Amino acid sequence: MTIKLYNTMTRRMEEFVPLREYEVGFYVCGPTVYDYFHIGNARVFIVFDVIRRYLEYRGYEVNYVQNFTDIEDKMINRAREMGITVEELAEKYIEAYLEDADALGIRRADVHPRATEHIPEIIKIIQKLMEKGLAYEVEGDVYFDTASFPEYGRLSYQDTGELESGSRVEVDERKKNPMDFALWKKAKEGEPSWDSPWGRGRPGWHIECSAMAMKYLGETLDIHAGGPDLTFPHHENEIAQSEGATGKRFVRYWMHVGYLNIDKQKMSKSLGNILTVREIHKKIDPQVVRFFMLSAHYRSPINFNFELLDQAKSGLERLNTLIYALLDLKEKAQEKPLEDKDRDIMEKVEKYRNKFEESMDDDFNTADALAALFELARETNIYLKDGMHNLQVIEKILNTYRELGDILGLFTNLEKEELDTEIEELIQKRQEARKAKDFATADSIRDQLLERGIILEDTPQGVRWKRKS
């Protein structure tokens, strides 16, 4: 009954045991807010949103923190290009992030800290590193001294010696070691800057996450997560800074998502194939995007294109159709004693709920968990085939889909809605025409409704409608 997850640090599956029994400190590296976020970011945010929800379902109190990087080279450059301040740029894209994330059903974090609001905390850590001799200053820049932190490279299994030879980066001669990274950067003309013991400047990228994570979650986090390319150097550097400063273990479990490629190609600026979720939402229901992301294991690399999204859409529709049917039948079902077939399906509901949980317990295998929902769908459809249904059963099935769907962030927007009276009348008219065997009229009304986005289904329990998606 315990959750197992893959820890990047140990490269093993491990039982999840948080530091405090029922609480989980969970930090996810958030976006640098210099543009709309892309579909690869979306995968990361969706995956960890689901993991967060599952941990809550499992009874943990999750403290979920996701930062906004609002000061960084990319921010500065972009702001300059757009002719606005870095602050204005951040405001614009933080707002855009929240809109796009909301649309994808990504719940807001408990805290969304911003780097620029944590400068004192950042400086404090750097000071501590200086005191301990783990950092050094050169002309207003402060670097972390990787040579004095023997653990460096443990997360990414990199040998520092080998890294040097493979590095194609121009070596900054002022650094003691090519691997050393900036904790504090001296301000250049026209850049946002803050006062510090080393003069005016701004924080390096890595230090902000350490500062914010520890501020909100304490010196040891349970889970620290992010995109695949953050493992090195970002997370490696975070460990060095944090553990260097506190002398304590920084993170118990490191989690990283697999890559998302577009048409089997890496998404990159140079290829010009970066797809923002904002762009995708113009064509595709965000729920479909979500379903698509969850249909593969989070650590597998996945390929993205619109054809695959279409496949996902059809699959999701199958489940959605069932839920529409259940909502409709709930109104028609009766309160009555349970019969054998009722008990039978209720047992199956439990069986598939268990299967769902087992899959999720096993390193959050959402693809497998979805299979349980599909299998339950088939059983349910068989149950629904004939007769008048038992209200208790319909409610149990519906609640199960709601509850498990809520973990995945699916089926959340499916509600029984009232139709326009005009459409109601059309449906009524068609029913009369059918009764009178005037099928020409009936079919023409059906076509008419289809054009208005209403799909009709004639079932033994009467006519049912759903919206075309």
Place this chain on the structure above:
RNA sequence: GGCGACAUAGCCAAGUGGUAAGGCAGAGGACUGCAAAUCCUUUAUUCCCCGGUUCGAAUCCGGGUGUCGCCUCCA
């Protein structure tokens, strides 16, 4: 050069020692006035290739091949 991931049907994708989930698409059938939805049947004697271990391997080991990635402040 160092580190790593992946390769399962037409497509997507679970499965890490016990005889191939699930979804999409296709075909046939049932239901229907016709549809839609749904159900049933069907689609991998086989999991990139070659060896090996084992009573038994998609799963473990060795060697290939292919694709992709990190080692650059790209999630």
